Amino acid sequence: MLQKETHIVNENVTPKRLQEYGVGVFQRISTKSALKKAIKKKLILVDGVIAATATMIIGGETIVYKHPAENEYNTRLILKLDVIYEDEYLAVINKPAGILVSGNGFKTVANALVQNLHKSSATDAVSPQPVHRLDYATTGLLLVGKTSSVITSLNQLFENKNIEKEYFAVTIGGMDTVGTINSDIDGKPSKSSFEVLKSIVSERFAYLNLVKLSPHTGRRHQLRKHLLSIENPILGDATYFLTELQLKGKGLYLHARSLRFQHPITNEEMYIESKLPKKFTKLFSDH
Incomplete structure (x- = not known):
């Protein structure tokens, strides 16, 4: 039995191909690869017509995603947010x-x-x-x-970069009080700014800093990569760290503090x- 989910495209959307627009529109399609699979299986229709990856979305369309009903999990997810x-x-x-x-x-x-x-x-x-x-x-x-x-x-x-996000992190090592990092990430221009709010002396790490961070672009792992690039990685980062300065077992000290x-x-x-x-x-x- 197929279940049907419907999404109505905003009239003022910037025209783009379905393979760009459709990621994240439906809960079960959160990546481009998942979207391509659904399109290949002819599970997505745009205004009643079976869609292709190149189908253009220009505004006002009705996108329907038909998918097999999932079997109920034996154990229901219980997660208090x-x-x-x-x-x-x-x-x-x-x-x-x-x-x-x-x-x-x-x-x-x-x-x-x-x-x-x-x-x-x-x-x-x-x-x-x-x-x-x-x-x-x-x-x-x-x-x-x-x-x-x-x-x-x-x-x-x-x-359109009209949502401001601010993060707080704990970083390792001596830092300038304020600064901007402009190094490319995965070959794409990237920009982050930082402000050190407080620093303490650390026997193991020399200094630990409470840092306010503002990403001006949205690259994957941007803040973590940028801070490593200036040799001030985030405390607890298991992927982007300096040799012998990795803190294990305490988790990553990176927190999305505010949204505007x-x-x-x-x-x-x-x-x-x-x-x-x-x-x-x-x-x-x-x-």
């Missing part, structure tokens, strides 16, 4: 460390959203979906859409902030 903000159209949750935002696994934030959020009463309500990613080990604010039109609008805000954006429905200026994890404040509380 910290909901920071919620209304009829969107929500912001505080992502815990050590869990994927989405993907094919059972234990993901995406799979836990339905049990933690109220169902929207809007006419285009859908299963709530994260509209951006945080790394597996990163904690902090994750923006979620609850209606088809709002998910599209939030994706456009990210695409214009609400797609109310046009209200939204500013949402979360508390720093205890492992951050514990390091700097006595200094």
Whole structure:
């Protein structure tokens, strides 16, 4: 038996091919490879016509995704999420460390959203979906859409760089008080700025710094790669670290602290902030 999910494209969308537009539109299609597989299996229709990867999305289309009904899991996922903000159209949750935002696994934030959020009463309500990613080990604010039109609008805000994200990290070694990092990532121009809020002397690491970070581009692992590039890696990073200066067993000290954006429905200026994890404040509380 096939289940059907429907997505209505915003009239003001920037024209693009389905293989670019369709990633993240449906909860089960969070990557380009997953989208291509669904298209190849003829599970996606645009305005009633079986879609191809090159199908152009110009605005106002109805995209339908037909998929086999999943068997119920023997064990229902029970994951309590910290909901920071919620209304009829969107929500912001505080992502815990050590869990994927989405993907094919059972234990993901995406799979836990339905049990933690109220169902929207809007006419285009859908299963709530994260509209951006945080790394597996990163904690902090994750923006979620609850209606088809709002998910599209939030994706456009990210695409147009109209959502401001601020992170806090603990970094290793002596640093300038403020600075900007412009080194390319994967051959693409990338920019991050930082401000050191507090530094303490460390016997093992020389210095540990509480740093405020602002990514101006959205490359994968951008902040982690940028800080390693200036030899100030993030404490606890198991992938981007300096030899013999890796802290194991404490997790990554990177937290998505705040989000600022214009609400797609109310046009209200939204500013949402979360508390720093205890492992951050514990390091700097006595200094």
